[in-house]
Amino acid sequence: MPISPNQGSTGGGTTVTITGTNLANASAVKFGSKQATITANTPTSVTVGSPSGSGVVDVTVTTSGGTSNPLSFFYIGAPFKSALSATSGATAGGNTVTINGTGLSTATAVNFGANAATPTVLSDSQLSVAVPAGAGPGTVGVSVTTAGGTNNGLSYTYVDPPTVTTLSPNSGSTSGGTAVTITGTNLSTTESITFDGETAPFTVVNSTTVSAVTPPGTAGAVDVVVTTTGGSATEVGGYTYVALPGI
Numbered sequence: 001m002p003i004s005p006n007q008g009s010t011g012g013g014t015t016v017t018i019t020g021t022n023l024a025n026a027s028a029v030k031f032g033s034k035q036a037t038i039t040a041n042t043p044t045s046v047t048v049g050s051p052s053g054s055g056v057v058d059v060t061v062t063t064s065g066g067t068s069n070p071l072s073f074f075y076i077g078a079p080f081k082s083a084l085s086a087t088s089g090a091t092a093g094g095n096t097v098t099i100n101g102t103g104l105s106t107a108t109a110v111n112f113g114a115n116a117a118t119p120t121v122l123s124d125s126q127l128s129v130a131v132p133a134g135a136g137p138g139t140v141g142v143s144v145t146t147a148g149g150t151n152n153g154l155s156y157t158y159v160d161p162p163t164v165t166t167l168s169p170n171s172g173s174t175s176g177g178t179a180v181t182i183t184g185t186n187l188s189t190t191e192s193i194t195f196d197g198e199t200a201p202f203t204v205v206n207s208t209t210v211s212a213v214t215p216p217g218t219a220g221a222v223d224v225v226v227t228t229t230g231g232s233a234t235e236v237g238g239y240t241y242v243a244l245p246g247i
Helices: none
Strands: 007-008 013-020 028-031 039-041 047-049 056-063 071-076 080-084 086-092 096-102 108-110 113-119 119-122 126-130 138-146 147-161 162-167 170-175 181-183 190-195 197-200 204-205 211-212 220-228 231-242
Touching: 013 056, 056 231, 080 138, 080 147, 096 138, 096 197, 162 220, 162 231, 181 220, 190 211
Parallel strands: 007 071, 086 147, 170 231
Antiparallel strands: 013 047, 028 056, 039 047, 056 071, 080 096, 096 126, 108 113, 108 138, 119 126, 138 147, 162 181, 181 211, 190 197, 190 220, 204 211, 220 231
16 A cells, blocks of 8 residues: 655655555544544545654554555654855856755655746755846745655855956056946856956946956957856956057
């Protein structure tokens, strides 16, 4: 007489179907000493809502013919999330984050706001999940659903990709060391700035301005790339290295 599922939340409320024979007109289904609410009954099945409980309990079905042999049902506590490996990312989603916590081995869904994603269970204490696309920029709650229930408490911020509008000045010595002000949008989460692929030190001023110092370069126009948690913006040929005069 199978039972499906054979595990559920300690808070109860799990829909459980028990299949077998001679189950018509079941008068009681018990999870340990607690009686479950019967919601459907046929000669070969009984569907109930599990009562609250803990640990492993015996499940029995009682009809006018007697009480069945017991089946095991496992109560699982609600999951606990302790941390996200990344708390922000592009509004388009697609980046993979790791969720650490406890009681995660039966996870079936991770919700970022209203958008759900299916996680990969790495262990009882860790999940990996590809972030779904967000409805727009902003912070949303992150919840994990397992056989033990749903747990909230963490948040994730969707960030639109950056844009670059101006560099001032837009030229300087090939020896580097020129202070350049870069203006644009969505620059507050800037992670790196490169001139022709070379990393430049920078300071975030605000969401529309960052200040960078050019690394040494080769004479000519080069691309400038600003990378944030929301993505990257490339200003093609946006900065020109000028060779020092020689006499």
